[in-house]
Amino acid sequence: MAMDTFLQQIINGLVLGSIYALVALGYTMVYGIMGLINFAHGEVVMIGALVALTVINLLAGSGLPGIVIALIGLIAAAPVCMATGFAIERIAYRPLRRAPRLAPLITAIGVSIVLQNLAMLIWGRRYHSFPPILPSTGYEIFGATISGLQIAIVVIAALMMAGLSLLVQRTRLGRAMRATAENPQIAQLMGVDINRIISLTFVIGSALAAVAGLMVSANYSIAHYYMGFILGLKAFTAAVLGGIGNLAGAMLGGILLGLIEALGAGYIGDLTGGFLGSHYQDVFAFFVLILVLVFRPSGLVGEKVAERA
Amino acid sequence: MGLAELRRDRRAAIAATLAIGIVLAVAPFVIGATAGSTWLRIVDFALLYIMLALGLNIVVGFAGLLDMGYIAFYGVGAYLYALLASPQFGLHWPLWAILPAGAALAGLFGVILGAPTLRLRGDYLAIVTLGFGEIIRIFLNNLNAPVNITNGPQGISGIDPIRIGGVSLAKPIEVLGFTLPSLHAYYYLFLALALAIVFVSIRLENSRIGRAWVAIREDEIAAKACGINTRNVKLLAFAMGATFGGVAGGLFAGFQAFVSPESFSLMESVMVLCMVVLGGMGNIPGVILGGVLLTLLPELFRHGAGPVQQALFGKVVLDPEALRMLLFGLALIAVMLYRPAGLWPSTRRRRELRGNSA
The missing domain is CATH 1.20.5 (Single alpha-helices involved in coiled-coils or other helix-helix interfaces)
Known part of the structure; x- marks a missing residue:
């Protein structure tokens, strides 16, 4: 393939990867603090996307500038997602904190099913399309195109990740979060209200999920009740790839997975002599996941967690 | 009791x-x-699900390995039957050759899945097995080009019905002037195989291997220290569980005369897992109960929800399918919160979850 196609796939991969990274942060924060995979996180992204899209569709004819409408959509979606995240933790995880590990995993699957079908009852089975309110001008770079929206996604994702890093590394809340992750009992003895910290972790992760949801639906111009599952799975893969429980790892893993998928889908036809086509795109994430877990379960930058796994 | x-x-x-x-x-x-033939068909399916649930029970219930891609083995068994006994390749192998082949192939896939995941436990294993199940489904879905093997999303139709001794079960069978309808014949066949699987499960549970599985579930390091070859024993759990799934899959293909990748989605894996978990992990009667309940209740709901809404509001307000799954999810949460050992737990599990070390 030519150089410009290569560059185009890199750009697509970066955009996709930024979204994965935002969602992966939600998984990794919860895992870091509670050692638990929040299976329902993908559904939170889906709810964010659908709420934002509903509001945006209502306002699409109002004559407001597109960016303002998108912002209002986000402002509507974020509290809904945060409330959902809060409720998930309260209902499905907190009562089971001392239960065998299988129990919270199964309630998480239950929550996931409930959210998905609740969304189906509210929004129906159909695909909801994103109205063309955002400017679609493209910029040429060495023969590849990047749209304003794509630039915005990458920049906003980077800003949010930087903000989260600051929050975790520099604030009192962040220190409490790190302490809880290190050892909840000791953190409690030091006066950290760990229940509050865990709730806040879910809420912050869900806020990021709302942003990611808006980005996905804007990027693909589409949202539906089933979108959360596969997105969640890929974001989880990203988190594992980077090293679960590690914030920088989630970001790195997200970007990397986005690139692997975009390049893989672009080149798999050539590599296998046309035997496998780009519809195998979803397989890459799973292969990456299996390979990482088998050969380097601690991820690229994570600490050793083999015994916890 | x-x-x-x-x-x-x-x-x-x-x-x-x-x-x-x-x-x-x-x-x-x-x-x-x-209740009519619709319900008899559902009962036949319940028997298939019992076989599946018992197979998964070996992996999850006995050995404690959380497998979320189990339906892949069902798919392997079903597709093998479909490929070897349908116009797809013009092959028409007999049942006694296909079922063992399906069981063996599924068992092989079980080992293929098990081997790289031996070091993983708990939720990591769950995610990898889930990924494995999805990979199988994606391949079934896409292996129609450039060489058409699985016929892609359309699936394979016109599969030969199950024949025993030259008698097809798809048509009513005349026995001594007495007519046995097709669904009844399938019922007895499935019942016989389900009972065989129950028997094997019970014998396994009380065998040296079964005790080794339980030991691994309780504490893998201790089990290893006691001289159990954990690698082989875990692989055996995957293979045995997969074998049962393969058999059930073959029967499914013959019974349904049609297979498509849609039947082997993640939701199906979750369903079978729920049968095991809600019924009572590791307890054979509990798992059977789970299989029966989770096949019949959703069907009752499917047939009941529409008409009830019609009667109450004059129209169908809420999508019965979504409502059904919604209640299913809620039930899953409720059982985990209030009855974490399942509806009919094994005595050992009950003791464990109560926290007594005895």
């Missing part, structure tokens, strides 16, 4: 077995006559 008494009293046990046997033997005629 009643069960403990039964174990002590031999005569009561024989009487109970006879009673259950008679109920199972006449069940298809009673159901067929009162």
Whole structure:
């Protein structure tokens, strides 16, 4: 393939990867603090996307500038997602904190099913399309195109990740979060209200999920009740790839997975002599996941967690 | 409990077995006559799900390895039957050749899945197995080009019905002037195989291997220290569980005469897992109960939800399918919160979850 196609796939991969990274942060924060995979996180992204899209569709004819409408959509979606995240933790995880590990995993699957079908009852089975309110001008770079929206996604994702890093590394809340992750009992003895910290972790992760949801639906111009599952799975893969429980790892893993998928889908036809086509795109994430877990379960930058796994 | 008494009293046990046997033997005629063939078909499916649930119970219940891609083995068995006995390749192999082949191939896939995941436990294993199940489904979905093997999303139709001794089960069978309808015949075949799987499960549970599985579930390091070859024993759990899935899959393909990748989605894996978990992990009667309940209740709901809404509001307000799954999810959460050992837990599990070390 030519150089410009290569560059185009890199750009697509970066955009996709930024979204994965935002969602992966939600998984990794919860895992870091509670050692638990929040299976329902993908559904939170889906709810964010659908709420934002509903509001945006209502306002699409109002004559407001597109960016303002998108912002209002986000402002509507974020509290809904945060409330959902809060409720998930309260209902499905907190009562089971001392239960065998299988129990919270199964309630998480239950929550996931409930959210998905609740969304189906509210929004129906159909695909909801994103109205063309955002400017679609493209910029040429060495023969590849990047749209304003794509630039915005990458920049906003980077800003949010930087903000989260600051929050975790520099604030009192962040220190409490790190302490809880290190050892909840000791953190409690030091006066950290760990229940509050865990709730806040879910809420912050869900806020990021709302942003990611808006980005996905804007990027693909589409949202539906089933979108959360596969997105969640890929974001989880990203988190594992980077090293679960590690914030920088989630970001790195997200970007990397986005690139692997975009390049893989672009080149798999050539590599296998046309035997496998780009519809195998979803397989890459799973292969990456299996390979990482088998050969380097601690991820690229994570600490050793083999015994916890 | 009643069960403990039964174990002590031999005569009561024989009487109970006879009673259950008679109920199972006449069940298809009673159901067929009162509830109609739709429900008899559902009962046939319940038997298939019981086989699946018992297979998964070996992996999850006995060995404690959380497998979320189990339906892939069902798919492997079903597709093997579909490919070897349909116009797809013009092959028409007999049942006695396909079922063992399906079981063996599924078992091989079990080992292929098991080997790289031996070091993983808990939720990591769950995610990898989930990924494995999805990979199988994606391949089934896409292996129609450039060489058409699975016929892609359309699936394979026109599969040969199950034939036993040259008699096809798809048509009513004349036995001594007495007609056995097709669904009834399938019922007895599935019942026989389900009972065989129950028997194998019970024998496995009390065998040296079964105890090794439980030991691994309880504490892998301790099990290793006791001289159990954890690698082989875990692989065996994957292979055994997969074998049962492969058999059930073959039967499914013959019964349905049609397979498509849609039947082997993640939701199906979750469904089978829920049968095991809600019924009572590691407890064979519990798992059977879970299989029966989770096949029948959703169907009851599917047939009931629409008409009830019609009667109450004059129209169908809420999508019955979504409502059904919604309640299913809620039930899953509720059981985990209030009855974490399942509806009919094994005595050992009950003790564990109560926290007594005895």
